[in-house]
Amino acid sequence: MRWPAWVPFAGLAVLAAAAVAAPYVLPGYAVTLLTLMFIAALLAGSVNLLAGLAGLVSIGHAGIAAAGAYGVAWAATRDLGLGAELGVAAALTLAVSVIYALTTMRTSGIVFLMITLALGMTMFGLAVKLSSVTGGQNGLTGVGRPEAVEEWWQYYFFAAAVSVLCALAMAVVSRSPFGLALRGIRESPSRMTSLGYSVPAAKFAAVVVSGCFAGCAGVLLAWNAEFMSPSVASFPRSALAVVMVIVGGVGTALGPFVGAAVVVSGEYWLSSYVERWQTVLGVLFILVVLFTPGGIVGGLGDLTRRLARRRRPAPGPAAPVVRRDDPSTSAAAVAARSHPAGKEES
Amino acid sequence: MIQARTRHRWARSLVGAVALALVLAACAPGEEDSGEAAGGGTVKLGFISPVTGFVAALGTDMRRGWEMYWSEHGGKAGDTTVQTVFEDDTGDPEVALTKARRLVEQEQVQLVAGPILANTAYAVADYVAGKELPAIQMTGADDLTQRKFDPHVLRVGYTSSQSNFPAGQAAYDEGHRTAVTICPDYAFGWESCGGFVSAFTGAGGKITKQVWHPLGTQDFSTYVAQAKQANPDVVFVGSAGGPDAILFYKAWTGFGLKDKIPLIGNCCFADQVFLRETGDEALDLSSFTYWVEGRDSEVVRKFVAAYEAKHKEIPSLYAAGAYMMAQVVDEALRKTGGKIEGAKFIDAARQVSLADSLYGKLSFDDTNNVVGPVYQTRVAKREDGTLWNTVAKTFPDVSQFGSEGKEAFLAHPVFSRDYTGVQQ
Numbered sequence: 001m002r003w004p005a006w007v008p009f010a011g012l013a014v015l016a017a018a019a020v021a022a023p024y025v026l027p028g029y030a031v032t033l034l035t036l037m038f039i040a041a042l043l044a045g046s047v048n049l050l051a052g053l054a055g056l057v058s059i060g061h062a063g064i065a066a067a068g069a070y071g072v073a074w075a076a077t078r079d080l081g082l083g084a085e086l087g088v089a090a091a092l093t094l095a096v097s098v099i100y101a102l103t104t105m106r107t108s109g110i111v112f113l114m115i116t117l118a119l120g121m122t123m124f125g126l127a128v129k130l131s132s133v134t135g136g137q138n139g140l141t142g143v144g145r146p147e148a149v150e151e152w153w154q155y156y157f158f159a160a161a162v163s164v165l166c167a168l169a170m171a172v173v174s175r176s177p178f179g180l181a182l183r184g185i186r187e188s189p190s191r192m193t194s195l196g197y198s199v200p201a202a203k204f205a206a207v208v209v210s211g212c213f214a215g216c217a218g219v220l221l222a223w224n225a226e227f228m229s230p231s232v233a234s235f236p237r238s239a240l241a242v243v244m245v246i247v248g249g250v251g252t253a254l255g256p257f258v259g260a261a262v263v264v265s266g267e268y269w270l271s272s273y274v275e276r277w278q279t280v281l282g283v284l285f286i287l288v289v290l291f292t293p294g295g296i297v298g299g300l301g302d303l304t305r306r307l308a309r310r311r312r313p314a315p316g317p318a319a320p321v322v323r324r325d326d327p328s329t330s331a332a333a334v335a336a337r338s339h340p341a342g343k344e345e346s
Numbered sequence: 347m348i349q350a351r352t353r354h355r356w357a358r359s360l361v362g363a364v365a366l367a368l369v370l371a372a373c374a375p376g377e378e379d380s381g382e383a384a385g386g387g388t389v390k391l392g393f394i395s396p397v398t399g400f401v402a403a404l405g406t407d408m409r410r411g412w413e414m415y416w417s418e419h420g421g422k423a424g425d426t427t428v429q430t431v432f433e434d435d436t437g438d439p440e441v442a443l444t445k446a447r448r449l450v451e452q453e454q455v456q457l458v459a460g461p462i463l464a465n466t467a468y469a470v471a472d473y474v475a476g477k478e479l480p481a482i483q484m485t486g487a488d489d490l491t492q493r494k495f496d497p498h499v500l501r502v503g504y505t506s507s508q509s510n511f512p513a514g515q516a517a518y519d520e521g522h523r524t525a526v527t528i529c530p531d532y533a534f535g536w537e538s539c540g541g542f543v544s545a546f547t548g549a550g551g552k553i554t555k556q557v558w559h560p561l562g563t564q565d566f567s568t569y570v571a572q573a574k575q576a577n578p579d580v581v582f583v584g585s586a587g588g589p590d591a592i593l594f595y596k597a598w599t600g601f602g603l604k605d606k607i608p609l610i611g612n613c614c615f616a617d618q619v620f621l622r623e624t625g626d627e628a629l630d631l632s633s634f635t636y637w638v639e640g641r642d643s644e645v646v647r648k649f650v651a652a653y654e655a656k657h658k659e660i661p662s663l664y665a666a667g668a669y670m671m672a673q674v675v676d677e678a679l680r681k682t683g684g685k686i687e688g689a690k691f692i693d694a695a696r697q698v699s700l701a702d703s704l705y706g707k708l709s710f711d712d713t714n715n716v717v718g719p720v721y722q723t724r725v726a727k728r729e730d731g732t733l734w735n736t737v738a739k740t741f742p743d744v745s746q747f748g749s750e751g752k753e754a755f756l757a758h759p760v761f762s763r764d765y766t767g768v769q770q
Contacts, residue, residue, distance in 0.1 A: 029452040
């Protein structure tokens with residue numbers, strides 16, 4: 001039982017139209033939040049690329065984003081021009097990504113997680129201590145946006161466009177032969193090795209590619225705040241990116257956007273009214289993991305399928321309840337990788 | 347099989363119910379200001395402080411101080427009704443900036459006060475000043491009113507180094523010739539130590555060792571051991587307060603240094619949080635600060651009594667600081683007749699001078715920073731047995747530029763780990 005093929009496209013078209021119309025109908029502050037959401041979605045997307053394809057959960061990606069952001073901010077405060085800003089950001093991002101990749105390419109699961117955590121903390125430490133370059137705890141002020149996207153609505157379109165284009169690029173990566181190889185490695189590294197693939201090389205490439213997207217998110221962050229401080233590299237930033245991915249749906253293209261929308265609205269909108277917004281977010285996270293291990297996007301997919309099935313009962317004996325998504329792309333599977341007892345469903 | 351599944355469902359419903367209860371509990375009504383405009387004009391002010399996150403205690407005290415001032419004055423400045431919209435920055439600059447945007451763009455506040463941490467303060471001040479609205483600050487970050495001066499920003503407070511210039515001078519005058527400094531390894535610590543070191547060496551003293559510890563250190567014994575080994579005449583601690591100060595002092599007394607090497611603290615070392623935890627061990631401890639809860643002044647007595655009656659504790663530096671911000675905003679509003687017009691308002695606020703305030707006799711310099719007294723304090727017992735700080739000596743009219751004067755001071759870089767103003 002499926003929806004007609006045009007339904008998902010129509011849905012996406014409505015979303016796109018809403019995104020384009022937003023600055024014309026919404027107040028300025030709401031658009032600021034949407035901008036933040038698109039940037040957060042890009043960072044979450046880079047985490048999702050690793051988690052969804054290769055099953056590698058990084059809780060240090062804010063460190064890579066910070067490299068990009070500091071690159072831009074450092075060049076901007078020295079008035080080196082747009083080209084130099086992007087150049088320094090790209091070089092720093094690449095260098096840091098390569099370090100991440102080299103140190104993690106032979107690991108998986110909990111070891112990968114711990115190394116990325118340590119690297120994230122290292123980046124945070126560097127940002128705080130190298131005060132002649134980073135301004136230390138005080139941060140760097142006077143990071144101007146490029147002239148063409150200076151106004152808040154221009155910047156919104158710019159951030160949204162970059163975020164969506166990067167999401168498309170990540171979708172292409174995940175459907176490419178390289179993406180398939182990563183899935184294979186996630187399922188069985190030994191089999192991929194015997195087929196002639198180099199597992200560490202593939203992981204190396206995956207971390208670098210994912211790091212480049214994280215760096216883009218960092219550049220957007222620096223321009224958005226027009227200010228840079230070590231908190232961009234801090235652990236909560238990395239952890240929230242993982243929360244976004246799991247709440248939205250691991251391994252789904254839309255998941256990071258949905259997760260980012262939930263987390264950003266919690267952090268900035270809900271917190272104006274509810275002092276303990278983190279409790280609300282935490283409870284939501286628990287509920288999602290318990291009830292829809294595929295995240296909100298996965299859960300909605302299940303729901304529409306179930307509704308469609310109810311409309312026209314399937315012929316023959318009731319089919320056994322089979323989880324639609326292959327279990328390894330779900331949040332439960334990510335948890336299961338580090339904690340085998342999590343697989344109660346199977 | 348079926349039984350197992352039913353039990354499963356039960357468990358899930360239970361979890362769901364608990365979760366729902368938690369969400370409802372979290373939604374407990376936050377305090378929203380709902381002052382209705384009545385007669386005269388109305389101004390809408392934004393107030394940002396961290397009431398969640400790792401510095402929640404400071405932000406909560408700030409909010410209390412700000413609220414206390416306006417409730418004492420009926421929510422009015424002259425004829426003008428004052429409304430405040432409160433925001434939480436969680437101690438994160440990005441959040442602080444976004445909340446400032448909300449206050450300005452959505453709530454259309456005319457002035458933003460706070461936040462407290464240096465990085466959040468820079469982010470907010472930069473944005474608010476860019477919108478040509480007045481920003482009232484109480485953070486310590488030196489450069490805010492020095493190399494990054496902006497006519498829209500007024501600091502109702504002291505720079506991190508300001509209150510430590512007298513500390514360095516006094517240590518020398520008391521006959522100490524060598525000193526060791528122990529400060530946390532980030533901007534606030536660098537600037538606190540910078541104040542002490544530049545004044546102490548400027549007077550002719552010698553720094554034999556500068557010890558830097560990470561913020562949030564658990565075990566201070568290695569740092570204390572380094573100070574002990576150097577065996578100086580005096581040790582200066584530039585602490586950010588909280589657990590760091592308490593744990594440092596435990597190590598200090600544990601090494602038996604209490605009566606061996608004289609110890610002096612900065613503004614935030616021997617505060618109420620510290621005194622509650624260390625008890626009588628802290629008696630006679632000396633610091634250099636601007637908020638002294640036991641100062642013999644009518645203004646301070648009234649404030650402490652009112653605050654204690656309401657919140658059951660002696661007000662901290664942060665409560666006093668926010669109260670002071672409110673007072674200066676009030677005075678300035680009276681001068682402008684309730685109008686808030688960007689830099690003009692800050693200009694009016696800068697003209698405010700107070701014969702006595704929580705900090706003492708106060709005025710502002712031409713880069714919008716406080717010129718006021720610094721007190722050498724001593725920990726003593728109040729009649730009811732509570733420990734508090736009392737004034738031992740007053741240094742009037744201390745400027746943010748120390749004794750050097752503005753030009754000479756601004757000629758050298760901002761204090762950092764590599765530059766604490768050592769003069770040969």
